[in-house]
Each structure stands twice: as C-alpha cells, then as structure tokens.
Amino acid sequence: MIVRSQVYSLRLVIVALSTLLCALGYYSYTNYTSLNEYHEFLLNENASVEAELNQMVMNYDMLEVDNRDLQARLDDSKIRISRILDSVKYLKPDVYLVSHYKKQLEVLKDENNKIYLLVEQLNAENVFLKEEAIRVNTELDQTIYVSKSLKTENSTLSRINDKFKRQINKAKALSVKNVLTEGVRRVTNSGRIKSTLSARRARKINVCFTIPENKFAAKGKKELFIQILDPSNNVVGDRGVINVGEQSLIFSEQLVVDYENVSLQECVFIEPLPGEPFQKGSYFISIYHQNTLIGKTTMELK
Known part of the structure; x- marks a missing residue:
C-alpha cells in the first residue's frame, strides 16, 4: 500500500x-x-x-x-x-x-x-503684380500713342517722343527750341536792344529760347544753366560750377523759370568778366536742365 x-x-x-x-x-x-x-x-x-x-x-x-x-x-x-x-x-x-x-x-x-x-x-501676389504690370504697360502704350500725336508740333518734341519709347521718364524732361542769340552793344532806357555783329563793340550776349508745351512735365520752378564758350574755348562769364554726369561744367548764367506746362519764352543777358572782352570768331551756346543738355546753338562775332 x-x-x-x-x-x-x-x-x-x-x-x-x-x-x-x-x-x-x-x-x-x-x-x-x-x-x-x-x-x-x-x-x-x-x-x-x-x-x-x-x-x-x-x-x-x-x-x-x-x-x-x-x-x-x-x-x-x-x-x-x-x-x-x-x-x-x-x-x-x-x-x-x-x-x-x-x-x-x-x-x-x-x-x-x-x-x-x-x-x-x-x-497670389505675383499674379496680382503680373496683372498690374500688364495694366501699366497698356497705359504706357496709350501714353506713347498720345506722345506720338504731338510729333507734328515741333521737331524737338519729336526727338523726345522717340526717346520716350525707351524710357518714359525722359518724356517728363524739359526741352527748348528756337534758340536765338545776338551780340548786344547796349540797351536803351526804353528797353530796346541795340545789337551788333562786332566783337569789339559787343558788351553782352542776349540768349533767347522757347520752352515748348509739355503735358508730362511737372509744374513749378525749373532751374536752367547756360554756358557760352568763346573762340578760345573759354567760358564767358564763369558764374559757377555744376556736375553733369561724372564731369564738372562751368556755367555762364543761371536762370529760374516758373513752368506751367504751356509754351514759355525766356531771354537772358550774359556778360563777360571784367577784363575779358569778346573775341572774333564762333561762340557755342549750350542750355542745361537737371544736368542734361536740352538745347544748343552757335553765333559769330566779327
């Protein structure tokens, strides 16, 4: 068991x-x-x-x-x-x-x-900017078309309109036309100018020009600089120096005009410095605005 x-x-x-x-x-x-x-x-x-x-x-x-x-x-x-x-x-x-x-x-x-x-x-912003660019280009094309319609008014404005195709800012620049100069023997009390072609008799040079109508330019005071070079390539008057691009420019006279987008005529007398009488030969007159050459001509004193 x-x-x-x-x-x-x-x-x-x-x-x-x-x-x-x-x-x-x-x-x-x-x-x-x-x-x-x-x-x-x-x-x-x-x-x-x-x-x-x-x-x-x-x-x-x-x-x-x-x-x-x-x-x-x-x-x-x-x-x-x-x-x-x-x-x-x-x-x-x-x-x-x-x-x-x-x-x-x-x-x-x-x-x-x-x-x-x-x-x-x-x-989305890029799409908006592209649409804005198209709209601005369309408006620019319309503005160029308007500027072309003014081409028949004067040859100077025609040259500006050609440049306007490449750069719209240039359409806002002033221009001058009908630049006329004369030697001045004296000015009478009544304001009449006695002109002369003789370098020996000339006491000053009268420069007249027209600023044509420009609807694109801004209204207001415009500062112009006039330079006259005598036959020896010296500046008549020598009133100061401005910069034109990378170079310095000695000017003969400074002129401030009140521009209202309509055609404007201006005249200015330019005198030589004491002891620097006028010489016989060719004189070269240049007009500048905003450091840009906008008009020029030549004259002869015998």
Whole structure:
C-alpha cells in the first residue's frame, strides 16, 4: 500500500509539472508572438515616419520660391527633416524614439502647412503684380500713342517722343527750341536792344529760347544753366560750377523759370568778366536742365 501511494503521488507531481510546462510553453509562445508583433509595429511606425519625412523633402524640392526669407525657412526645415531622417534610418527604433519622431513630425507638418500657406499668398501676389504690370504697360502704350500725336508740333518734341519709347521718364524732361542769340552793344532806357555783329563793340550776349508745351512735365520752378564758350574755348562769364554726369561744367548764367506746362519764352543777358572782352570768331551756346543738355546753338562775332 505504501508503494502504491508513492507511485500515485509521483504521478500527480508529473501531471502537475507537465501542466506547468505546457502553461509556461504557451505563455512563452504568446509572449514571443506579442514581442514580434510589437517589434513589427515599431518598424511599421518607424517606416511610416520615414516615408512622410521623405515625402515632405520631395514636396519642398518641388517648390519654387523667390522670397529670400521664405527660402531660408524652407532650407531650415529641410535641414531639420534630414537630421530626423538620419536618426530614423540608423537608430534602432523603440517606444521612446518612435514617439519622439512622431511629435517632431507633427511640428514639421504644422511648419509645412504654414510655409505652403505663405507660398500660396506669394503666388497670389505675383499674379496680382503680373496683372498690374500688364495694366501699366497698356497705359504706357496709350501714353506713347498720345506722345506720338504731338510729333507734328515741333521737331524737338519729336526727338523726345522717340526717346520716350525707351524710357518714359525722359518724356517728363524739359526741352527748348528756337534758340536765338545776338551780340548786344547796349540797351536803351526804353528797353530796346541795340545789337551788333562786332566783337569789339559787343558788351553782352542776349540768349533767347522757347520752352515748348509739355503735358508730362511737372509744374513749378525749373532751374536752367547756360554756358557760352568763346573762340578760345573759354567760358564767358564763369558764374559757377555744376556736375553733369561724372564731369564738372562751368556755367555762364543761371536762370529760374516758373513752368506751367504751356509754351514759355525766356531771354537772358550774359556778360563777360571784367577784363575779358569778346573775341572774333564762333561762340557755342549750350542750355542745361537737371544736368542734361536740352538745347544748343552757335553765333559769330566779327
């Protein structure tokens, strides 16, 4: 009876151990399967983050941005994406890393949405600017057409209109025509001018000219400078110096006129400095406005 009882007890122990081993085996298998599924989940999440980052880089590369500040933001985002991509590709994924990557991905997505919104705004502004450019060009063409219609009024304005095709600002410049000069012997008390062709008798030179009508020019005070060169290429009068481009110009007289966009006639007397009488020969008269030559002529004193 004792032996049979021991055998029976041993059978119970074996059954219990077998049951325990089966339970452990099942638990190990279940745990192994769960670990594999968890590892596969981490890999899938890691791959999903990597795919989204790659797509963002491709989208950035396709964007064409002319704005420097916006381009700098794009470059900064691409650098951050590249750094995260390197970590995603070469670091072993775990719960913390995947969670960290996904948080950074959400931040980048928000930045991405803001950048795309700015790009859309810039594109809309560019469309508006192009439309404005077309409108301005149309108005410019109409203005050029109007300027051509004035061509028959005078040859000087015709030359300005030709230049107006290349640069509209030149249409606003003053011009002069009918530049007339004469040697002056004296001026009577009544204002009559006694002219002369003799260099020995001349005491001054009278310069007269017409500023024609110009609807494009701004109204107001206009400062003109007149230069007269004698036969020896010396400046008659020498009243001061102005800059014309990169060169200096000695002028013989300064004249300020009040221009109201209508034809205007002006005359000015120019006298030589004491001790510098007029010489026989050709004199060259030039008229400047805003450092630009706008009229010229020559005269002879015998």
